Amino acid sequence: MLDIRLIREQPDEVRRRLAMRRSGAEAMVDQIAVGDGRRRAIIAEVEQLKSERNAASKQIGARKAKGEAAEDLLAGMKEMSDRIAALDRDLAEIEEAQRALLLSMPNLPHEACPAGAGAEDNPVVHQWGQPPVFAFPARDHVAIGNGLGLYDFEAAAKISGAGFVVFRGAAARLQRVLLGWLLDLHTREHGYTEIAPPYLVREGCMEGTGQLPKFREDMFGLESDGLFLAPTAEVPVTNLHREEILPLEALPIRYAAYTPCFRREAGSAGKLSRGLIRMHQFDKVELVQIVVPESSYHVLEELRRHAEVVLERLELPYRTIELCGGDLGFGAAKCYDLEVWAAGTGAWLEVSSCSNFEAFQARRMGLRFKDASGKNQPCHTLNGSGVALARLVVALLENGQQADGSVRLPPALHAAFGDEFLR
RNA sequence: GGACGGGUGGCAGAGUGGUUGAUUGCGGCGGUCUUGAAAACCGCUUUACCGAGAGGUAACGGGGGUUCGAAUCCCUCCCCGUCCGCCA
Numbered sequence: 001m002l003d004i005r006l007i008r009e010q011p012d013e014v015r016r017r018l019a020m021r022r023s024g025a026e027a028m029v030d031q032i033a034v035g036d037g038r039r040r041a042i043i044a045e046v047e048q049l050k051s052e053r054n055a056a057s058k059q060i061g062a063r064k065a066k067g068e069a070a071e072d073l074l075a076g077m078k079e080m081s082d083r084i085a086a087l088d089r090d091l092a093e094i095e096e097a098q099r100a101l102l103l104s105m106p107n108l109p110h111e112a113c114p115a116g117a118g119a120e121d122n123p124v125v126h127q128w129g130q131p132p133v134f135a136f137p138a139r140d141h142v143a144i145g146n147g148l149g150l151y152d153f154e155a156a157a158k159i160s161g162a163g164f165v166v167f168r169g170a171a172a173r174l175q176r177v178l179l180g181w182l183l184d185l186h187t188r189e190h191g192y193t194e195i196a197p198p199y200l201v202r203e204g205c206m207e208g209t210g211q212l213p214k215f216r217e218d219m220f221g222l223e224s225d226g227l228f229l230a231p232t233a234e235v236p237v238t239n240l241h242r243e244e245i246l247p248l249e250a251l252p253i254r255y256a257a258y259t260p261c262f263r264r265e266a267g268s269a270g271k272l273s274r275g276l277i278r279m280h281q282f283d284k285v286e287l288v289q290i291v292v293p294e295s296s297y298h299v300l301e302e303l304r305r306h307a308e309v310v311l312e313r314l315e316l317p318y319r320t321i322e323l324c325g326g327d328l329g330f331g332a333a334k335c336y337d338l339e340v341w342a343a344g345t346g347a348w349l350e351v352s353s354c355s356n357f358e359a360f361q362a363r364r365m366g367l368r369f370k371d372a373s374g375k376n377q378p379c380h381t382l383n384g385s386g387v388a389l390a391r392l393v394v395a396l397l398e399n400g401q402q403a404d405g406s407v408r409l410p411p412a413l414h415a416a417f418g419d420e421f422l423r
Numbered sequence: 424g425g426a427c428g429g430g431u432g433g434c435a436g437a438g439u440g441g442u443u444g445a446u447u448g449c450g451g452c453g454g455u456c457u458u459g460a461a462a463a464c465c466g467c468u469u470u471a472c473c474g475a476g477a478g479g480u481a482a483c484g485g486g487g488g489u490u491c492g493a494a495u496c497c498c499u500c501c502c503c504g505u506c507c508g509c510c511a
Contacts (some may be wrong), residue, residue, distance in 0.1 A: 043473050047480045055494040061441030070491085077491035245470085376470085
């Protein structure tokens with residue numbers, strides 16, 4: 001959510017920055033400005049009336065306390081109260097409309113956000129490692145998994161439908177080992193506190209992090225209970241401190257959490273949704289930071305490194321791209337994606353997205369801190385995948401595949417997995 | 424799921440229709456005293472919105488109602504606790 005004062009005071013700047021998204025969102029600025037003017041006019045009128053009513057009521061109370069008559073003062077009071085009630089209704093209506101508009105308006109991209117319309121315009125800012133070269137035709141993870149009996153998509157379809165998978169044997173163990181390994185890395189070496197949150201969240205949390213109201217159709221919900229399945233641990237974890245005013249000393253807050261993630265992913269098809277690549281349910285370790293505004297861009301770089309280190313330890317070639325204005329997520333001001341090379345699919349797969357939301361989420365969820373001068377102001381929030389498991393496994397399988405059909409795991413996992421190979 | 428009891432300021436806890444945004448205690452901040460500290464004493468200590476300012480408005484879990492006026496009365500929803508039931 002943008003600061004209404006910014007829209008009020010610098011509408012041209014807001015329009016210019018929103019236009020960087022090439023989504024037409026800048027058209028909302030005028031609509032909000034008009035509503036803001038109406039809102040303030042009604043407030044001025046109704047608060048004046050309330051002030052008069054309060055003064056009169058006080059006098060009535062004082063007279064009655066002394067046992068005196070107050071009929072003269074009561075005359076016309078009913079009409080005044082009715083007028084106030086009518087204005088209050090108008091005000092509530094317009095405030096609700098304003099809130100709905102503000103909630104569906106995306107964040108301002110960072111000043112230095114790369115120009116571009118879509119994914120093809122995202123600049124590569126960092127690249128690491130060499131794609132493996134095989135002396136045999138490379139297979140994709142579905143073929144490799146079938147050979148080793150790792151993934152049962154048919155059984156998953158039988159019990160849950162398309163877009164789900166059953167992990168068997170070594171695949172299930174690899175999943176479990178990876179989760180522990182990732183959480184240990186981030187908690188022991190990167191200074192995050194481990195959180196195990198609920199997977200079902202209230203609507204208000206989904207609104208706080210920006211999934212709602214705009215992206216309802218992407219989410220799984222339990223209508224009868226008013227709950228949503230978290231599409232990422234970002235939602236429960238960032239909302240941990242919603243509606244709080246944190247003392248300055250509490251910041252920065254660094255949380256790492258594993259959760260399964262549930263997404264509809266409607267309408268996706270093709271090579272990049274085969275096998276494990278695009279699922280309704282997948283595992284992910286997420287990093288979340290709550291920080292003071294001055295440090296958030298520095299922290300974004302740190303966060304990105306925390307995710308990149310994962311891929312380097314696992315010896316997986318990857319590249320880091322910065323999202324251009326047209327590809328930037330709804331709430332992000334700046335975002336890096338980490339894409340790992342998948343040698344069998346022959347594609348770069350997104351395994352992490354590291355974003356600075358500035359005050360966008362904090363304002364939605366009422367997350368503030370008391371600054372050095374004692375003033376309350378919204379925190380900055382960031383999050384990044386550290387990393388998504390399903391695609392990480394795709395890369396491990398496809399890059400580690402051997403001529404005999406087995407998969408060699410990177411040394412970092414040997415001890416925890418108890419073997420050098422998936423076989 | 425059932426029964427009962429509760430939701431008031433950072434915490435505890437008063438307040439059952441009228442100058443109550445709210446007694447009091449604790450905690451916190453500032454000060455006096457002290458070589459220093461403690462104790463004692465004094466003052467301050469919620470949040471949001473409107474307003475250039477003076478100032479004003481709102482909030483006692485959420486929403487609605489009664490009334491000139493609601494923390495206080497009524498309705499409704501939510502949440503918490505205890506016990507029972509069920510259960511990993």
